[in-house]
Amino acid sequence: MSLGTESGDGLRPIPPRTAVERFVSKREMDSTEQTIRTYNDRLMRLVRWLEAEDVLNINDVDGRMLQEFLAHRQQSCNKTTLNNEFGTIKKFFEFLVAIEATEPEMPDKVQLLKPSATADEQTNTEKISPARARKILAFLERYEYASRNHVVMLLMWRFAFRYSDLRAIDVRDLSLDGEIDEDRLREIGEEPENLPDEIGPHLYMVSRPGTGTRLKNHLKSERVVSLTDEEVQVLRDYIETKRVGVTDDAGREPLVTTVQGRPTDASVRRWMYRMTQPCLVGDCPHDRDPDDCEFLTHGHESGCPSTHAPHRIRTGAISNMREQGISVEDVAERVDATPETVRQHYDFSAEMKRLENRRSQFEDLQ
Secondary structure, X not given: OOOOOOOOOOOXXXXXXXXXXXXXXXXXXXXXXXXXXXXXXXXXXXXXXXXXXXXXOHHHOOHHHHHHHHXXXXXXXXXXXXXXXXXXXXXXXXXXXXXXOOOOOHHHHHHHHOOOOOOOOOOOOOOOOHHHHHHHHHXXXXXXXXXXXXXXXXXXXXXXXXXXXXXXXXHHHEEOOOEOOHHHHHHOOOOOOOOOOEOOOEEEEOOEHHHOEOOOOHHHHOEEEEOOHHHHHHHHHXXXXXXXXXXXOOOOOEOOOEOOEOOOHHHHHHHHHHHOOXXXXXXXXXXXXXXXXXXXOOOOHXXXXXXXXXXXXXXHHHHHHHHOOOOHHHHHHHHOOOHHHHHHHHOOOOHHHHHHHHHHHHOOXX
């Protein structure tokens, strides 16, 4: 059947690649850049397989064909990866139903094919240890005080930021003296009424998708987080002495900057990979010579076997908060997650440490 004709079932012909482009364009309105990249990567694997099978019309994709694609992917993927991939494919086919490009029952067929993964299988327990994170921070405080690296690592560890959080912060979002900024409060939907004159140093997390810095959950991600005296001092010294004084394309002043302006997601990932390489603070555990190690060159930092991506910093930071006795609810509010998400995906704190933290709460129980 040619793409120029409507099928007997009333479906509108469309090439798989074009269908994915339309789906991604639709999701751009309510998803972060990282989510869009993930959707695109997952669906383009399906598109390339369909094109290799000479499938030129998404109307022709049926349950049996998706089962063959699943069998193809099972050769190189684990159950969790396939579970996530087919979750995205289901959303894609729900979109196709809406544009009359597939049969209404196709999303249900995708769901039936979707591999099941237990909660444990879906949870990645890899994380940076508190001891290693503190060692990195101690090194930066001593040798790179108030540098961009120091500020980035401090914020990523203390607040369990996603890199989209880090990129979103403007200088004006900081209240280092504790004064309440009524404009910032209104931006996050809070009315500045019946509030104290000061609430201590704090940081406003504001989602601004119109100028390129959407927080992961948009308005639901907006919040105010407290700053300690140490964090205030480092941030103040960074702004006054080390920050590159540039604005972004929207005329905003990012807190973390490069000479080009606001950093990209890729830049933040690369910084975190480099800062968590063991050779930054000690010897290489892989017996490599720093003078000729390829993983120290630009763009190859992630190749180091012992480095950590930003999300592993977030996992370790949240786990550390729980080990320090901070409640699941308070942690969830600080790091922009639900309590259930914290428990399942991030809380890998040591049970015996949590036991000791709980002990004091029950000592006076009658």
